[in-house]
Amino acid sequence: MGTTMKDVARHAGVSVGTVSRYINGYRLKEINMKKVKMAIEELGFKENIIAKGLKNKRSMTIGVVIASLTDIFSTTIVTSLEKTIEKENYSMMLCDYNCNLDRLHRKIMFLQDRMVDGVVLFAGNENKEDVRRLMNNEIPVVVIDSNIEGIETDRVNVDNVGASFRATEKLIHSGHERIAVINGTKGDFIAEERLQGYISALNTYDITINDEYIRYGNYSSIGGYNCLMELLECKSPPTSVFITNYYMTIGAITAINELDIKIPRHLSLICFDRFEIMDVIKPSLTFIEQPTDRIGEMAGRILLKRIKGDMSQFPMDMRINTRMVMGKSIAPPGVTDH
Amino acid sequence: MGTTMKDVARHAGVSVGTVSRYINGYRLKEINMKKVKMAIEELGFKENIIAKGLKNKRSMTIGVVIASLTDIFSTTIVTSLEKTIEKENYSMMLCDYNCNLDRLHRKIMFLQDRMVDGVVLFAGNENKEDVRRLMNNEIPVVVIDSNIEGIETDRVNVDNVGASFRATEKLIHSGHERIAVINGTKGDFIAEERLQGYISALNTYDITINDEYIRYGNYSSIGGYNCLMELLECKSPPTSVFITNYYMTIGAITAINELDIKIPRHLSLICFDRFEIMDVIKPSLTFIEQPTDRIGEMAGRILLKRIKGDMSQFPMDMRINTRMVMGKSIAPPGVTDH
DNA sequence: TTGTATGCGTTATCAA
DNA sequence: TTGATAACGCATACAA
Numbered sequence: 001m002g003t004t005m006k007d008v009a010r011h012a013g014v015s016v017g018t019v020s021r022y023i024n025g026y027r028l029k030e031i032n033m034k035k036v037k038m039a040i041e042e043l044g045f046k047e048n049i050i051a052k053g054l055k056n057k058r059s060m061t062i063g064v065v066i067a068s069l070t071d072i073f074s075t076t077i078v079t080s081l082e083k084t085i086e087k088e089n090y091s092m093m094l095c096d097y098n099c100n101l102d103r104l105h106r107k108i109m110f111l112q113d114r115m116v117d118g119v120v121l122f123a124g125n126e127n128k129e130d131v132r133r134l135m136n137n138e139i140p141v142v143v144i145d146s147n148i149e150g151i152e153t154d155r156v157n158v159d160n161v162g163a164s165f166r167a168t169e170k171l172i173h174s175g176h177e178r179i180a181v182i183n184g185t186k187g188d189f190i191a192e193e194r195l196q197g198y199i200s201a202l203n204t205y206d207i208t209i210n211d212e213y214i215r216y217g218n219y220s221s222i223g224g225y226n227c228l229m230e231l232l233e234c235k236s237p238p239t240s241v242f243i244t245n246y247y248m249t250i251g252a253i254t255a256i257n258e259l260d261i262k263i264p265r266h267l268s269l270i271c272f273d274r275f276e277i278m279d280v281i282k283p284s285l286t287f288i289e290q291p292t293d294r295i296g297e298m299a300g301r302i303l304l305k306r307i308k309g310d311m312s313q314f315p316m317d318m319r320i321n322t323r324m325v326m327g328k329s330i331a332p333p334g335v336t337d338h
Numbered sequence: 339m340g341t342t343m344k345d346v347a348r349h350a351g352v353s354v355g356t357v358s359r360y361i362n363g364y365r366l367k368e369i370n371m372k373k374v375k376m377a378i379e380e381l382g383f384k385e386n387i388i389a390k391g392l393k394n395k396r397s398m399t400i401g402v403v404i405a406s407l408t409d410i411f412s413t414t415i416v417t418s419l420e421k422t423i424e425k426e427n428y429s430m431m432l433c434d435y436n437c438n439l440d441r442l443h444r445k446i447m448f449l450q451d452r453m454v455d456g457v458v459l460f461a462g463n464e465n466k467e468d469v470r471r472l473m474n475n476e477i478p479v480v481v482i483d484s485n486i487e488g489i490e491t492d493r494v495n496v497d498n499v500g501a502s503f504r505a506t507e508k509l510i511h512s513g514h515e516r517i518a519v520i521n522g523t524k525g526d527f528i529a530e531e532r533l534q535g536y537i538s539a540l541n542t543y544d545i546t547i548n549d550e551y552i553r554y555g556n557y558s559s560i561g562g563y564n565c566l567m568e569l570l571e572c573k574s575p576p577t578s579v580f581i582t583n584y585y586m587t588i589g590a591i592t593a594i595n596e597l598d599i600k601i602p603r604h605l606s607l608i609c610f611d612r613f614e615i616m617d618v619i620k621p622s623l624t625f626i627e628q629p630t631d632r633i634g635e636m637a638g639r640i641l642l643k644r645i646k647g648d649m650s651q652f653p654m655d656m657r658i659n660t661r662m663v664m665g666k667s668i669a670p671p672g673v674t675d676h
Numbered sequence: 677t678t679g680t681a682t683g684c685g686t687t688a689t690c691a692a
Numbered sequence: 693t694t695g696a697t698a699a700c701g702c703a704t705a706c707a708a
Contacts, residue, residue, distance in 0.1 A: 015695045020687060029693065050453050051685035053388045054700050061431075066374065067422075069413040079407045079434060091401075091452060092431045096417060114429060115388055131409050174690055176660060226620045247614065254618050258593040280563045342701055353679045356704055366678065392684050562703035 003043045012039035023047055056163065061091050062303060063111030064121040065104065069096045072275060073246060073292070074122050077144065080296030081120060084276070088304055095118070101126050112139065118215035118303045124148050124189055130194035140306030142299045147189050152315040154306065156299045160190060162275050163288045163322040164197025164242070165204075167270045170286070170324065171240045172205050175332040176268060180213035180249050182227040194244045194272075213238055217248040224248025228255040239333035242267035253281065264331035274325065294320055341381045350377035357394040361385060391453065399429050400641060401449030403442065407434045410613060411584060411630070412460050415482065418634030419458060426642055428455070439464050450477065458640045462486050462527055478644030482635045485527050490653040492644065494637045498528060501660040502535025502624045503542075505608045508624070508662065509578045510543050513670040514606060518576035520565040520586050530553070532582045532610075551576055553609035555586040562586030566593040567659070577671035578606035584613050591619065602669035612663065622665035632658055 006021075009016045021028055022036040039045070043336040053059045062085060066074040093111060097104035104123060108130040111119060119134055124146030130149055134141050142154045156321050169177050181198045183193035195214070202209055217223025224243060229250070231238055240259050243249045249271040261267055265282055274289045300319050306314075343361075347354045350373040359366055360374040377383070391397045400423060404412040420430050431449060435442035442461060442488070445649050446468040449457060457472055469489055480492045492624055509517050519536045522529035533552070540547055550572050555561025561669030562581060569576055581587045587609040599605055612627045636656050644652075 006685080016686085017688085017695060017697095018693085020685095021694085024687085027693085032694085046451055048453070048685050049702090050388055050391050052687080054386075054392050054684090054702095055686045057700080059388060069407075069417045070410050072408050072410065075407040075413060078436050079436075082433070091431055091448065091688085092433075095430075099418075101533075110424075110429065113384055113387060115386070121421045131380070137542055154537075164564075220614050222618050251613055251618050254615065254620075258620050277588055277592065280559050280589050282592075305550060343703095344701080354702080355679060355704080356682095359678085362703080365677085370678085382688080386701050389684090390703080392686090392700090393704090513695050650678085 003045045004043070004048070007043055008039045008045050009181040011043055012036045018205060030168065057115075059115040059117055061093055061114065061116050063108075063116035063309075064092055064094045064097050064122075065107055065111070065119065066094070067099055069094070073248070073273060073290075075301070076292040077122075077296040078093045080293045082296075083193075083298045083299045084300030085240065085304060090304070091298045097123075105130055108134065111136065118142070118307045120144060120299050120303060122146065122321075139178060140303055142303045142306075144295060144299050145190055152239070154314065154316045154318075156295055156302070156320065157193075157319040158290050158322050159319045160193035161200070163272075164194040165201045166197075166243070166324060167242050167272075167288055168198045168201035169205070171242065171268060172201065172207065172271055174330050176238075176240040177207050178210070178213070178240070178333070179207070179236040179238065180215065180231050180241045182215050182224055182231075182241060183251060184216065184219045184244055184248075186216045191244065198242060216252065217243075219245050219247055221247040221251035221254070224251030225255045226251070228252040229259075232259065232261075238267075239328070242272070243269065243271040244269075246273035248286070248298045249273070249287075250277070263329050265334060266334070268331055269329040270319045281330055285329045286327040287325050288322045289325050290322050291320060341383045342386070345381055345480050346374065346377045346383050349381055350374045356494040358478060358637040395453075395456055397453040398427060399431055399452065399454050400645075401446075401452070401454035401457045402430055402451070402460075403434045403445055403457065404432070405437055406430070411628075413628040415460075418631045419638045420579075420634075422635045422638030423642065425641040428642070435461070443468055444519065450475065456480070456645045458482060458637050458641060460484065461533070462617075478641055480641045480644075482633060482637050483528055491523050492652065492654045492656075493529060493641045494633055494640070494656040494658065496628050496633070496660050497657045498531035499535040499538070501534070501628075501662075502582070503539045503608075504535075504578050505610075505626055506536045506539035507543070507662045508608055509580065509606060509668065510545065512537065512578075512606060512668050514576075515545050515623070516551070516574065516576040516578070516671070517545070517551065518569050518579045519578060520553050520555045520562055520569075520581045520590060522554065522557045522582055523588075524554045529582070537581060555589065557585055559584050559585045559589035559592070562589030563593045564589070566590040567597075570597070570599075576605075580611040581607065584609075584611035587611070587623070587625075588615070601667050603672060606669055606671070607667040610658070621667055624665040625663055626658050626660045627656060 004018045005019045009019045014032055018028060018032055019036055025153045036202055049060055064078055080109055095107040097107050104127050119141040121141060121143050122145055124143060125148055128148055131141055131148055144156050199209060215227035217227045243252055262268055269285060271285060274287060278285060302316055343354045343357045348359045352370055354364060356370055357374055387398055400414055433445040435445050442465050458480040459479060459481050460483055463486055466486055466489055469479055469486055482494050521533055553565035554567045581590055601607055609623060609625045612625060616623060640654055
């Protein structure tokens with residue numbers, strides 16, 4: 001702590017410029033190289049990233065904004081994002097806005113004041129102005145799991161439409177026609193895409209859309225619980241359900257257990273997201289696994305690329321494929337009288 | 339972007355010194371005050387925190403290190419921690435080390451290079467050297483949910499012993515004697531404390547300790563699942579179980595549902611931690627709620643205090659009380675033959 | 677109360 | 693290839 005280039009320079013008998021050049025990988029005379037190297041080691045010198053940032057107008061920090069730190073899907077992605085950027089010696093300021101738009105705005109301002117070199121946003125249309133401002137200030141932005149109409153940004157999304165199509169199709173192939181969906185939040189970008197996949201699968205197989213089968217659980221487990229309960233109270237309950245996220249799945253399964261319904265005998269299930277408890281639930285669930293590792297890595301890579309000034313292929317609209325993991329939660333519709 | 343104090347000074351017709359003083363709340367002549375204020379507004383001036391940091395040797399940033407970003411208990415605390423520090427215009431660098439000690443070390447080094455003004459650590463004995471180094475460099479450290487033997491640091495913990503005592507006692511009061519515990523990781527600070535509470539409750543009521551009833555689920559849901567399964571295979575299975583964290587509870591309940599055991603008729607349950615699904619599970623669980631808000635806030639407050647140089651009452655060993663939320667998961671031991 | 681000048685730890689420019 | 697020096701944006705000691 002506290003030993004500076006000046007100290008190193010003196011110790012090595014060279015000038016600060018030489019030390020700086022050594023640090024930044026410029027070549028210098030063999031002999032000086034050694035002297036500087038030794039001095040650095042002996043003194044335990046560490047460069048001061050703050051001062052460096054002041055000079056280069058680089059903070060070596062990126063800002064990440066997620067809705068909630070307790071949303072495991074986001075934090076899983078952030079984990080791999082961090083791994084990606086730390087390789088290039090970037091660090092991360094992680095903020096959540098708790099679904100409060102005013103707070104979202106403040107957080108983005110905050111990051112800008114902090115001179116972050118780039119921003120990863122788990123949010124979309126809600127804060128166009130902020131995004132615009134960031135981009136005007138030449139701070140690259142990558143948007144995950146969202147989209148911003150009217151603004152061009154790099155985006156990383158899974159192929160929601162395709163994944164939902166395949167999930168729904170899977171149920172159809174097992175003989176289901178009464179297929180319900182427990183979707184996220186109405187109007188939300190992701191939810192709309194997933195709904196679209198569901199609908200187009202049904203259309204493709206000439207199955208009539210039943211509005212009663214389309215429910216919104218706001219991505220929460222309590223929502224999933226309620227939706228499932230409601231679905232079973234339909235005049236003609238579905239024989240299968242497609243659930244579009246993890247938390248709602250938890251809630252739905254809780255409801256199912258309470259009602260003593262057996263999966264897949266009474267009800268078939270396919271859902272989104274793999275998490276810890278998936279491996280523990282029996283019968284095992286069939287689900288769409290979003291490659292969170294890949295998402296985080298992609299977002300990080302694109303952002304770093306932009307930070308370096310490489311604007312090729314802007315704006316990128318990454319669509320990442322999902323894989324379906326086969327469990328035992330789907331069977332032909334059999335017993336439908338609970 | 340890019341407007342500096344120099345610009346403001348010129349615009350206001352004063353010197354940079356005056357602007358700086360205005361910014362930092364020193365008093366100046368009414369007239370100058372107004373001029374500076376206006377200039378700042380007109381130019382949209384924002385101070386450069388990086389430059390400020392270089393000068394003051396303050397980064398206005400604290401480092402937070404948690405085991406995993408996907409551990410909801412930690413992230414809930416971090417959320418309230420962030421709320422606390424942001425009030426004083428501090429920001430947070432959040433890192434996880436994925437239970438990898440080498441990574442933990444690197445993360446702490448990283449934060450130190452980043453000149454964080456303080457560190458909150460969700461880790462303990464594993465990295466004494468790092469903690470010592472931080473403190474030698476006068477970077478205050480607050481440890482949450484842990485303890486570091488041989489080093490004095492401020493700590494924030496819940497009263498694990500007391501909470502576990504009360505939880506166990508609750509089961510005893512309902513008439514149970516065959517009480518099992520599904521504990522975290524053997525040897526771990528928290529786990530040891532919770533075990534101690536469990537044991538001393540049994541001792542207090544003259545109930546013999548049965549080693550077979552003490553299981554370790556490593557804080558994971560798969561662990562909780564397995565432990566519960568094993569417990570029920572004991573020659574004389576417990577009539578009640580105390581589970582010491584959220585993930586293990588999830589796993590245990592999954593097992594219980596699979597086995598078609600009824601709570602509390604066949605088995606009584608008390609556990610740690612409130613989270614989303616608690617409100618959804620039926621019968622409702624009786625649980626110990628750790629005041630995550632309070633923990634985060636306390637840690638933040640203590641750290642800020644230390645950063646300001648106030649070392650009074652060092653080292654603080656905050657013990658935060660928990661509250662027990664009454665559900666319907668406890669009944670007298672009745673049917674014990676599953 | 678204010679202005680000026682210096683320094684925080686780096687990097688970049690310019691001569692040498 | 694190197695050294696000296698001027699920035700980067702801000703805070704502060706000192707002088708006025």
